[in-house]
Amino acid sequence: MQQLSGSSQVTIALPKKKKRPPLAWVGQGFFIILGILVAVILISNLIRQPTLFAQFFISGLQLGFVYAMIALGYTMVYGIVKLINFAHGDVFMVGAFVSYFAVARFRLHQWPLAAFPQISPGLGVVIGSITVILLSMVICSALAITIERVAYKPLRDAPRIAALITAIGVSFFLEYFGALNFVFSPRFIPYERPFEVVAWYIKDGIHLIKPGEAPPDGAITFSNILVIIMIASILVQIFLQFLVRRTKIGIAMRASSYDKPAARLMGINVDSVISFSFAIGAAFAGLGGVLYAIAYSSIWTQLGILPGLKAFVAAVLGGIGSIPGAFVGALIMGQAEAMTMGYISTPMRDAVAFTILIIVLLIRPTGIFGEPEKEKV
């Protein structure tokens, strides 16, 4: 498994091998019963109403793949600077807003048709939407590099808690600066999409859902934005694996995350490697932000908080510092949330997400793909 860093783990103290405390079985029994309960609910519902289950599963996929794009940024930055960059979720929000202004104010998504009226409208929409997304990614990268230079770099040698508190401060700054009337305004804003969302239903084959028409009972619906989110998220994963595996800057990222002074002795400019990883993570968050806004069609300045925190939980669940871990953790988080919405209640989704964080920290603080922290000799 690809690990961005060999020694990058959560800082929570690991359970030492010592005598088990009395009544440990109470806790263990509780988790086992909880696990059985979850399994019973899911399986019985799967058998009773498989199409409904599939529908929840699909909405879980959509959430999970969005979280995956955000979680990568957390895990990469943590892998190199051991900082949980809480402003990352707000970079995601800025990505959504950049695309909003590009589309609603500047009609950037229509430039191919305006410049070359003879090309087919479909191709024009594709190129225009990709332009909007790229613009958001570039601006998010620039924002993240600025944040890193201004807020985190001066604290590179300070205690880690100082940088963490600063990250929370930057996060609040972005949210409330964005809420000023002349910036993004504090209101919910209807999001104008660069392309139309088209939905299909599956029942006796795949059919298009026409506007104003409801799909028949027992059908599973999905949309083009779900497919786009999945493809984008998987491409991002593949790109990142290629980057850290095969490219010089990627290997330098792994070297710097393992041992910064040694990396500097190789002639690696560790500061630019750090900036680079912030930029890459932010670009993916920007991409996620645009797709999220297209999927859920309403934006405001605090829309990044919960997806950001859940992506953080996903990164911890997968093993923070591990790139495939972030991906797997995010998919699990998406499912957990969708199933909670479906079978318990919608407001419970956030509670369940953070319950998972607590359970992971209790049972396996290093996450699924994390290795126990080794002491450096």
Place this chain on the structure above:
Amino acid sequence: MLLEVEDLNVYYGAIHALQGVSFHVEEGEIVTLIGANGAGKSTTLRTISGLLRSRTGHIKFKGQDISMMPADQIVRLGISHVPEGRKIFAPLTVKENLLMGAYTRKDPNEIERSMQRVFASFPRLKERLNQLGGTLSGGEQQMLATGRGLMSRPTLLMMDEPSMGLSPILVEEIFNIIKDINSQGTSILLVEQNAQMALSISHRAYVLETGRIVLSGTAKEIAENPRVKEAYLGV
């Protein structure tokens, strides 16, 4: 003069670790710094390679003042530092470790040629090319660290305790390779606790004691100095 170090004063907080250290390395030489634990040998090397800063004095490499230069630029000028404890990138493969050694270089063909030259000196590394650095034995790690240090094609190679933790046979092997590297034109600044071995291959030597140079001369003179004999050579 290849490297000229003058009046270094380095502090760790309130601790005055180097107290006016001056010495030099000529082109083609092997120069050894010997001294006990905590004498400031590693601190000296870390200051030259830019990981630490001196409050006073200057470091000149090929006539250029490098005392305020960032570490990655110093590597580009041709100083390579094989650090104490080897500092292999454990989660990277042997090949990736070597590639990181060549980070400052661009031409892939040239890098490949350097890698072949490293394999000629350390055939063991070629066998373990795709193994993770952390899984190598101590001796292999020292070979990898040395090979990695050579991948930047340095004019000056600084080695910190290359014999530490190695069996006597391996120590001899490493020192033969150091001599070999030197005979191909690379100047070497060596830091060693194994003074006898180090002096046997060096041209000149300096003795460091609590942050000061207390003795200097040719390797032969140092080896025959009664104080050195008593304190470092165990005779």
